[in-house]
Amino acid sequence: MTFPPDPLPDRPLPPDLVAALVALLGPRFTSAAAVRLQHGRDESYHPPFPPDAVVYPHTTEEVAAIVRACAARRVPMIPFGAGTSLEGHVAALRGGVCLDLSGMDAIVAVRPQDMDATVQAGVTRKRLNAHLRDTGLFFPIDPGADATLGGMAATRASGTNAVRYGTMREAVLALTVVTPQGEVIRTGGRARKSSAGYDLTRLYVGSEGTLGLITEVTVRLHGIPETVMAAVCPFPSVAQAVNTVIHTIQAGIPIARVEFLNAHQMEAVNRYSRMNHAVTPTLFFEFHGSPAHVTEQVEVVRALAADQGGADFQWTATPEERDRLWAARHTAYYAALALRPGAKGFSSDVCVPISRLADCLTETEADLEASSLTTTVVGHVGDGNFHVLFVIDPDDPAQREEANRLNERIVARALAMEGTCTGEHGIGYGKMSHLEAEHGDALAVMRRLKRALDPDDLMNPGKIVRLDL
Template identity: 60%
Template sequence: MSPSPALAAQPASANVVPAALLDGLRARFSDRLSTSEALREQHGRGESHHAPAVPDAVVFAETTQEVADIVRLCAQAGVAVIPYGTGTSLEGHLSALHGGVSIDLSRMTKILRIGAEDLDCTVEAGVTREQLNAHLRDTGLFFPIDPGANASIGGMTATRASGTNAVRYGTMRENVLSLTVVLPNGEIIRTGGRARKSSAGYDLTRLFVGSEGTLGIITEVTLRLYGVPETISAALCSFASVEQAVATAIAVVQLGIPVARMELMDRGLIDAVNRYSTLTLDVADTLAFEFHGAPAAVAEQVEMVAAIVADNGGRDFAFASTPEARNRLWKARHNAFYAVVSQRPNAKGWSSDVCVPVSELAGCILMTRALLKTCSVPAAILGHVGDGNYHVVFAVDPQNTAELAEVAAINKAMVHHAIAVGGTSTGEHGVGTGKIGYLRREHGAAVDLMGVIKAAIDPQGIMNPGKILPDDAFASQS
């Protein structure tokens, strides 16, 4: 089974939420409960091409206990709950496919504890990565996971996000120490402590990291922090072909050079970024690097990478050493999704998200370039090539079924090839609704075990239904 080109629009089901439940929520939350059409539509969509499916009501929670109270009331009524953070999802995670109640966590923005001596912190789920790093500015610490969007920590945890710094600092999987989670019956649990390792029982933290709200709602997260590097330097270099750029990236990884970031941007993306962010970058296949460490270590990294770039035909190895120049560079990179989409009026973005062993990266990108030669919509390749994760961003007309089918076919070919060479259908965006059809091809019978876990923890199937597992896979276990 393959995913459909786009989800059919799902109107709210007015009778899904019983009047008694709405009355109970309204009595408890007063003006923090809304059934307005505009707010419900906002909470039924992310930022990609997936058509919205709107919830019947939205409730703004401000504490873990309030989330538990909402979930408990919904469980008693058998009504679906969908957690909502900042709305930056790219794979349909927020769609209320069965109606229900959207629980908005964006007001849960307390930074509960900073453990400078232990290099950790605990935050509420609605805190965004930019808010956290602004708070840490005077401590000499920072949180490195940077998916691009100013996503909430809860959402990043729920999707097992990563981003541009993952090649050095890992993903959310490596950087979450413990969680507070509200289970489908309203019970509140803590999945671990602050110790850097533990052998005590099942690793429940890793179970909920990446569960996309299908097993419980994450309300607090304890994270690893890192010291701000003494020296940070960034560099750009251009290549005559994408093959040369990828060969350079592979050589850097295989030689073990500890770059912090290594991003590929093809020439089409550079052109779009120049126009969107008013830059004047050379329109060529490009690698962007960032180096962290002591001055001598950074100088050594730069020297080694510059030599590899030269060996592979790279040119214009230009530095951005001031914070302003680095921030401008990475802001442009983070705006890449919007830069591609802005090339067409009223377009929506469709971003692929395959990840492969680094040794397979060159072949995968060449295959993708061949697929794009006849693509009728604007598209560009970018990626966190240091860990084998790359994307194609397409600017699609969400109403044009032929166009959606064309892009879906390209996406399908990319995913099938990635899985065939030992990769994955999604390196960081998550499954949501968009990648459900590929899960069994990637995991085989293990999908049935996922269904057993889902049925055991959420027997009513009320937690973000229709995400990760198809409804029939869950139903066969319940």
Template identity: 60%
Template sequence: MTLPAALAQTLADRFGKRFSTAEAVRAHHGHDESHFPDVLPDAVVWPHTTAEVVEVVQLCAHYQVPLVPFGVGSSLEGHILPVAGGISLDMSEMNQVQAVHAEDMDAVVQPGVTRKALNAALNGTGLFFPIDPGADATLGGMASTRASGTNAVRYGTMRENVLGMEVVLADGRVIRTGGRARKSSAGYDLTRLFVGAEGTLGVITELTVRLHPLPEAVSAAICSFPDLDSAVQTVIQTIQLGVPVARIELLDALTVQAVNRYSKTTLREEPLLLFEFHGSPNGVQEQATTVQELARDNGGQDFEWATRPEDRSRLWQARHDVYFAGLNLRPGSRAISTDVCVPISRLAEAIAGTQADIAASGLTAPIVGHVGDGNYHVLILTDPDNPAQIEACEALGSRIVERALALGGTCTGEHGIGIGKQGYLRAEHGAAVDVMAALKAALDPLNLMNPGKIIGG
């Protein structure tokens, strides 16, 4: 769409340099880490306060112009692409940590605060915020996509770690959901409604998040396996034994090869598990000993430790670099990244089936996952100028998702629906999708809040 001249003038007068229609600025806000083509907004606005967000929302409602919240653009399913045009509302300058209540282990933050910035602000408190999706994403964006990441097996996802919110609705009303109390039976749980709504129901302007004590001791380890099934069986046994491991990450042999090339590591190029243990020194030792025995029984070898903080950071940075390492396997390629999550007892079956699908397709597709909670990712590499190859990649992605659903899993464990997973939503949720559509229509009758995402329209 074309931005109404009267709206553009009003925003320019009101926000000055915090309003832009420059092509370079629009291009930045029309691009994320997905494989979908860039879509430029008509303009970008940087608010500083909830009152300013209300102003923009009310103006968009008056002129019936779409509005898409923007964090850092690290999403993988096209969440921030303004498919209907309109305003990109860049929340990055609402980046204040407003309060830290160390005694209650919670913090109140604006949505543009990144996870690393929050943890920097918590230095010296003995607390940390554990949700780590890899990218240094904003907490508003992480809440909107119900992000999780490497620590989810022990600390949960954004769903468990957002206690309350301030949200601006599509008509400009400001509501508060939840609160600082650790539990409540008062009314509908609206916080959970907005966590994972991907900006389709309102704009998050404040979050109250749960904090956790820094563990007294932390130890990380890596272990190689002769095949993926042996690694996955170790994961399943670890979880079923109730070992309170903080992180379990799986890299297949191709991913390890890619990481070695990209991050200049010297890991054994076989299926690999990365573990991290949190707790007291004795507790960490006990956890590690148990897992090491399980790994050995499943053919694990080269169980190596990383106890110094710099060694652990280097190890996990290599894990976080997996996306770009994978792309580097085929320079010039684009990735169709998919993730699914299955019950832990079906994980071996799901990954074995995925391996077979990849082999049959002839495509290059590394597997990596937060397998401690049954979540794994496949990075399917494709030539962006080859329609037939893109079609083959999409077909492979469909088979991966369909198998996960058949095994009682979900079409996405953490990437979200956005544009890319809409076709699977009804297969997973059936008539519940109609209830989602009714909620969307009730809260956003003009369909202006990030239109075209989750349920389409």
């Protein structure tokens, strides 16, 4: 965890840039303090770093014009979608202009025969799925928050469905990107595979706005499953719950979702969502497929859970009960914050090979139980990813120091197990200190890449890698 750098002194935008942006956008340019503050913060503990102005483009051409105007005057640019990131991605660490892309919300094309769609960057995942409802298709990447597709591509988001449907890395077919020089490029096409040159699509997916601004996204779609069944099962211990997941994955069962919540998180969920689950390590499951196939999956997983002490395996196929179960999981973050009203949360985000998950989680739980901090654990354990949420007063130096100490241990443990410091949240500036330990000399290559594409360091500067070392 990296705590915030000291803010730079206020630097007003060049008057000629303000005039150019007002001429281009009219009332869609603002320097109002409240709007700037809103666009300088995300959902995490990170304090706000407001930009100097906020603009609301509606087209790729407007984005390109804004970028050219800012680049000519060496003014930083920070993209903003829904503001749901967790590592300070939207903080204007050096001031500059924030480009709020939420108004770019057109669904450009849906192609049911090819099972793909093209949308502007500001379209949210829920809006896309509502639009797709009559096609028999859906977009499966579900990070929990109703994030924008542009933001999800920029952070390489994943979430609860990743174990079956993959992450944004697999979901994105092509992008429209505005480069730091204001050029508009299209990466990739709609073919399901290609060997044509460098894979620029994968370069920009996960680049967090540091190499260019994503304005359109073409994504893969999937057929809505004929049958969906959800289940919940408590376990006597963390190891037994995780071993059930490992055996399920190793058995080749195509489970759609499997989520882990530790005892503290289950207590928070019960209070917040008015449920009465056992306060013990618990797995939430979801199964997709034909009726016969789903029934077979459920029976096999129930048997595997029973072998690990999960005797109270309960399932439901009714949409109402299923939605209620997953609503409780999706509000787990806010449920944990409610354990200490007025506190803030920051979340670890490690991911390890599935065979090391039980060891990693068990050792982490021991660390947490020995600490005085309020913490909870949730995990997309089907792909080895879990989050420890530290619920702290960020103005209390002792709590910050203890949270930092625990987080350093969690990351070091994951890296020692050949894992990663972030499975899905990304780096922002919050995790920059861990990149060198994870990537070693490869970090220098990332820095050279950033310098080659954005030599003036204007695209979301101070995130992922720094050029002012």
